[in-house]
Amino acid sequence: MASNYYSFHTLATLLITPLVLGTLCVIFPFFCIFRIVLFLYRLVVNENMKGKVVLITGASSGIGEELFTGVKRALYKYGSPTHNLPPLLRSSTRLTSNFTTMASNYYSFHTLATLLITPLVLGTLCVIFPFFCIFRIVLFLYRLVVNENMKGKVVLITGASSGIGEELAYEYARRGSSIVIVARREEQLRKVAEKARSLGSPDVLSIRADVSNVDDCKRLVDQTVNHFGRLDHLVNNAGISSVCSINDVTDITTFTSVMDINFWGSVYPTYFAIPHLKKTRGKVFVNSSSVAILYPPSLSFYTASKAALIGFYETMRLELAPEISITIATLGFTDSEIIRGKHLKDGFLQVESELANVR
Numbered sequence: 001m002a003s004n005y006y007s008f009h010t011l012a013t014l015l016i017t018p019l020v021l022g023t024l025c026v027i028f029p030f031f032c033i034f035r036i037v038l039f040l041y042r043l044v045v046n047e048n049m050k051g052k053v054v055l056i057t058g059a060s061s062g063i064g065e066e067l068f069t070g071v072k073r074a075l076y077k078y079g080s081p082t083h084n085l086p087p088l089l090r091s092s093t094r095l096t097s098n099f100t101t102m103a104s105n106y107y108s109f110h111t112l113a114t115l116l117i118t119p120l121v122l123g124t125l126c127v128i129f130p131f132f133c134i135f136r137i138v139l140f141l142y143r144l145v146v147n148e149n150m151k152g153k154v155v156l157i158t159g160a161s162s163g164i165g166e167e168l169a170y171e172y173a174r175r176g177s178s179i180v181i182v183a184r185r186e187e188q189l190r191k192v193a194e195k196a197r198s199l200g201s202p203d204v205l206s207i208r209a210d211v212s213n214v215d216d217c218k219r220l221v222d223q224t225v226n227h228f229g230r231l232d233h234l235v236n237n238a239g240i241s242s243v244c245s246i247n248d249v250t251d252i253t254t255f256t257s258v259m260d261i262n263f264w265g266s267v268y269p270t271y272f273a274i275p276h277l278k279k280t281r282g283k284v285f286v287n288s289s290s291v292a293i294l295y296p297p298s299l300s301f302y303t304a305s306k307a308a309l310i311g312f313y314e315t316m317r318l319e320l321a322p323e324i325s326i327t328i329a330t331l332g333f334t335d336s337e338i339i340r341g342k343h344l345k346d347g348f349l350q351v352e353s354e355l356a357n358v359r
Helices: 002-044 062-077 087-090 099-145 163-174 186-198 215-229 252-280 300-320 353-357
Strands: 154-158 178-181 204-208 233-236 283-287 325-330 342-345 348-351
Touching: 002 099, 062 204, 154 163, 154 215, 163 178, 163 186, 178 186, 178 215, 186 204, 204 215, 204 348, 215 252, 233 252, 252 283, 252 300, 283 300, 300 325
Parallel strands: 154 178, 154 233, 178 204, 233 283, 283 325
Antiparallel strands: 342 348
């Protein structure tokens, strides 16, 4: 499955990238005209803040303080009496600061930079793209011939009771790996373990755990190392979806579990596995999602949790190299319980079969 994904990704890159570059070259002149018109419009028309209410968090220093001073200056400009201002406003002495000017200067610089830098970037991409294609083709052919020998290696997979995690367990089993499968459903884990053994895995360890619990994550890594004496691959696959518009949320706190499972449920095992993976020069796989870069509606909490994974593990890629390598998957629709309608709504797991028909 991973090999097929890489093949598809390579083919898509080689085909789609020139189309994207060509499209950008065509629309860029119109984009420049739009930015210039918008820039000139904003130089002339500013929002009238008179009578409006502004709430600023983090206003004791830095950007918040500058925003706060700008509001105070606006109050003086429109004739608000000093004695009616809150004490913090009255005590401020930085009346010469003008945040509106600062914002305008920033926007001017941003517009100028966009108009100058974008064509340079497009030109550079057109020049390097042929070499990039050659590199991707060579790398693709190399990976078709040379595969990592997984026989005897130990792989820990979270969210392995169904979907992508289950299929990954079977693929590693076919390659002769010893695997550790983790999920909350013990009965389903047992079935996956039996099939993995029948496919060729020499040893399968099932661990019931909740990846949103930091103690459970430490325990599952410790059990893996105590049982096998090593860890080669960590597959962070556990996740849950959330289908709900922000307009329909009745209790915002019920959605913390989305971040707890999707983000911290990958970070916790990774943290505890790092010392062991360094010894084997191992690999970390994390299952993000294409929604992290597409931003579909009604998936705001799910999208945020998956985007957080990309930001965290891209940083980890630099911090842990070359001892540990990182792979981030941003898959689209994949046959799993999530696609079949299993998701979090108002803090409770639900299965809505009609969602399975949405593609």
